[in-house]
Amino acid sequence: MKQFIYVDNAATTKLDIDAFEAMKPYLLEEYGNASQPYSFARKPKQALKEARAIIAQCINADPEEIFFTSGGTESDNWAIKGSAFSDTQKRAIITSQIEHHAILRSCEDIEKMGYPVAYLPVTKEGIVTAEALESVITPTTRLVSVMLANNEIGTIEPINELCKIAHQNGALFHTDAVQAVGHIQIDVKKLGVDLLSASAHKFNGPKGIGFLYIKKGTPITSYTSGGAQEFGMRAGTENFASIVGMAVALKKNCDTITENTRHIEAMESQLLDGLSSAGLDFVRNGSNERVPGNISLSFKNADGEALLHRLDLMGICVSTGAACDTVNTRVSHVLNAIGLKQEYSNGTIRITLSASNTQENVTAIISALRIILLQGRI
Ligand code: PLP
Numbered sequence: 001m002k003q004f005i006y007v008d009n010a011a012t013t014k015l016d017i018d019a020f021e022a023m024k025p026y027l028l029e030e031y032g033n034a035s036q037p038y039s040f041a042r043k044p045k046q047a048l049k050e051a052r053a054i055i056a057q058c059i060n061a062d063p064e065e066i067f068f069t070s071g072g073t074e075s076d077n078w079a080i081k082g083s084a085f086s087d088t089q090k091r092a093i094i095t096s097q098i099e100h101h102a103i104l105r106s107c108e109d110i111e112k113m114g115y116p117v118a119y120l121p122v123t124k125e126g127i128v129t130a131e132a133l134e135s136v137i138t139p140t141t142r143l144v145s146v147m148l149a150n151n152e153i154g155t156i157e158p159i160n161e162l163c164k165i166a167h168q169n170g171a172l173f174h175t176d177a178v179q180a181v182g183h184i185q186i187d188v189k190k191l192g193v194d195l196l197s198a199s200a201h202k203f204n205g206p207k208g209i210g211f212l213y214i215k216k217g218t219p220i221t222s223y224t225s226g227g228a229q230e231f232g233m234r235a236g237t238e239n240f241a242s243i244v245g246m247a248v249a250l251k252k253n254c255d256t257i258t259e260n261t262r263h264i265e266a267m268e269s270q271l272l273d274g275l276s277s278a279g280l281d282f283v284r285n286g287s288n289e290r291v292p293g294n295i296s297l298s299f300k301n302a303d304g305e306a307l308l309h310r311l312d313l314m315g316i317c318v319s320t321g322a323a324c325d326t327v328n329t330r331v332s333h334v335l336n337a338i339g340l341k342q343e344y345s346n347g348t349i350r351i352t353l354s355a356s357n358t359q360e361n362v363t364a365i366i367s368a369l370r371i372i373l374l375q376g377r378i
Contacts, residue, residue, distance in 0.1 A: 003315040005361045010151050010179060010294055010352035011319055016204035016252055019245040023206065026241035034238055035227065044240045051240075051247035058254045059196070060187040061213050067230045068243055071210040072178035072199030074223070076102035078212055078234075079174040079195045082220040083143040084110045090142040090170070096120045096128045096157075097337040099147055103176055104333075107145075120146075125287035126155035126338050133165050141171040148177040148196075149184070152334040152350060153286035154294025156184070163192040172218060178202055178210075182253035183291050184261075194218045200242065205249035209242035260355040264293040267353050267362050271295060274366035280373055283344055285335070293353035298340060299373060302347030310372045311349075316365060319350045 006014070026047060032040040034048050052063040069075045080103060084093060095107055097119045107117045120132045128146050137144070144166040149156050159175050166173040174195035180186060181196075182203025188196055195218060199210035214220060214233075226235030253260070275282060275297070285296040299307070304320040311318055335345045351365065 003364060005316045005357075005364055007351045007353055007357060007361065007365065008317045008319045009354040010202070010350065012201045012207065013204045013354060014356065015206055015245070016249045018252060019205055019249040022248045023241040023245040026244055034240055035229065044238075047244050048238055048240050051243045054247040054251050055211060058186070058250050059181065059198075059213060060189050062216065064231065065188075065213055065216055067212045067214055067234055068238060069210050069212055069223070069234060070208055070239075071201070072100070072176065072197055073102040075178075075197030075199070075210050075212040076100065076176055077106045078220075078223040079176075079197060080106035080143070080145060081110060082223060083172050083174065083195070084115050085221045086219045087142055090140050092116045092118070092138065092141045093143050093145070094118045094120060094133065094136055094141055094171075095145045096122060096147070098122050098126055098128075098150055098152075098155075098334045099145070100151055100176060100178070103145055103147070122337050123287075124338050124340075126150055126153050126285070126334065127287055128157050128162060130158070130161050130165055133162055137165060137169045137171065139170060141166070141169055143172045143174060145174040145176065147179070148175045148186075148191075149180040149291040149294070150286070150334060151179045151294075152332060153296040153338070154179075154290035155287045156180070156289040156291060159191050159193065167192070179291055179294070182250055183257070183293075185254075185257060188213055188215070195220070200246035200249060203249055203253045205246040206242045209239055209246050211246075256355070261292045263355055264353050264357075267357060267359060268293065268295060270359060270362045271351070271353075271366065274362070275369060278366065278370045278374065280369065282347075283340075285338065285340065285348070295351045295353070297349055297351065298335075298344035299347035299349075301343055302373060304346060304348045307347065307349050307369075307372060311365075311368055314368045316368055319352075320348060 030043045034044040052066050056063040056066050111117045118136045163173040172194045175193050176197045178199045181198040194215045196213040201207040222233045224235040281300040283298050308320050331345045
């Protein structure tokens with residue numbers, strides 16, 4: 001049988017079996033609308049309450065600060081547009097050049113409506129510095145939005161430091177934590193953020209569900225108009241089976257972060273050592289502070305897209321850059337922003353390991369890359 005090795009876990013993850021089992025009753029039996037007053041709605045209503053409490057606990061928030069959304073994209077759109085529209089006087093937004101397109105396109109939308117947006121540059125490790133933020137922030141800044149962990153190169157940003165600068169200047173702070181929640185410990189109080197986006201399918205939950213953390217008292221407009229769901233801020237019948245699945249998956253991931261990190265980091269070292277010993281000329285992108293398992297590799301004078309397809313033929317799933325960006329298969333905005341030389345950037349692939357990968361998987365990946373890059377064959 002042909003091997004199948006999935007190492008594109010930053011694109012999406014496998015649904016956790018316990019999360020799936022927890023969802024099933026709410027799809028098949030307890031399907032009542034949680035907004036109805038009759039007894040058939042009691043269980044879904046209770047499930048919603050419990051899921052909100054579990055998720056809040058995982059990030060040290062209060063349950064009333066968790067707002068369910070359809071995923072990371074919606075949470076990001078809401079954070080940017082909802083903060084921008086909530087104050088007609090302070091209109092400026094600051095973000096970084098290496099954000100996910102859910103943030104960048106949302107910013108472009110509001111720019112077209114006359115809101116000024118500044119895009120901060122990053123260091124060659126992909127870090128947004130305090131100096132860069134301080135040089136553009138003004139009393140008219142409404143929101144600063146910087147991601148917690150970059151999806152392409154894994155760099156973890158100095159959120160707490162950036163957040164303090166935003167607050168000293170009277171601005172709100174949002175972080176897109178889609179690549180971080182469930183992978184590193186998150187404490188919204190320690191981070192100090194006002195808004196935080198998360199998406200279940202990045203931590204073994206179902207697709208099409210996520211949440212936006214909104215700190216109590218944060219001025220933000222509602223996302224949709226209609227019913228009174230989500231404390232009147234995000235109308236629409238709740239996707240409570242997926243919400244239940246998201247809570248189970250997040251709790252399980254958070255409970256096992258330490259052992260998962262140890263296992264993933266051991267595989268990371270094995271991969272990097274193996275590739276170096278093979279004599280391959282490559283750089284690993286990102287900073288030393290990285291989300292575990294995110295390995296962006298740029299091979300000199302190689303073609304990342306061809307590499308992806310050759311690995312695919314060998315049963316190995318990797319990505320070239322942002323998975324949500326299949327249209328732009330050339331050098332990504334992140335690799336451009338870190339100033340990677342073209343002889344390396346064209347040969348970039350992203351391998352993202354999960355706890356369910358094995359040392360045997362890594363051995364097979366090293367062997368496949370040796371065959372493709374050194375022997376030029378499949
Ligand atoms: N933000 C980041 C950093 C991401 O990596 C992604 C997805 O890759 C998103 C937002 C979008 O999340 P979703 O797929 O849940 O819409």
